[in-house]
Amino acid sequence: MVAVLAAAIFGVGLLWFHNGAESLVGVHQVASVGLQQRTHGLEALDMYLVPAAGTTAGGAATSWGLAGALIVTNGTHDQLLSVSIDGRPAVITTPPGAPGAITVTAARLTDLGFTARDPQVTVDDPAIQAGSVVPVTLTFAHRGDVHVSTPVITSPSGPDPVVRTLDTGGR
Numbered sequence: 001m002v003a004v005l006a007a008a009i010f011g012v013g014l015l016w017f018h019n020g021a022e023s024l025v026g027v028h029q030v031a032s033v034g035l036q037q038r039t040h041g042l043e044a045l046d047m048y049l050v051p052a053a054g055t056t057a058g059g060a061a062t063s064w065g066l067a068g069a070l071i072v073t074n075g076t077h078d079q080l081l082s083v084s085i086d087g088r089p090a091v092i093t094t095p096p097g098a099p100g101a102i103t104v105t106a107a108r109l110t111d112l113g114f115t116a117r118d119p120q121v122t123v124d125d126p127a128i129q130a131g132s133v134v135p136v137t138l139t140f141a142h143r144g145d146v147h148v149s150t151p152v153i154t155s156p157s158g159p160d161p162v163v164r165t166l167d168t169g170g171r
Contacts (some may be wrong), residue, residue: 040143041074066121067113072106078100079141086134090123131153
């Protein structure tokens, strides 16, 4: 009887700790915003869509930017040649503002859309809604098409962190 009671108390305490009390005792979990996925020898980190700067009409976004980071986990490098977001072709712009391919390496993360110095991937699509998840196809020179589903948020800081890991259809 004592063992059952002790197990029940332990279980309730574990649930309490896991459901948010960890901050009360100094343990912090790192919250990620966006998609985390490893596929095709490539890792996509914190991938999400946000309204592109200056692209709202009546308060609703009409153009969206892909933000996140890519790194090669198998091999040395690859070229991101094109992107399709929600079935529409996206525009890839590399600094200093020219269209082009984005080199992704194993040496360091390749950031997309976090700052003006990063390569930008944008799509005009007023039908995309914040809070939804949209299909994104990344087309690479060597890896071919990599399909991910990416959350759409209004701000990279929240309001609620979202982590999505999705099936790649056996790839």
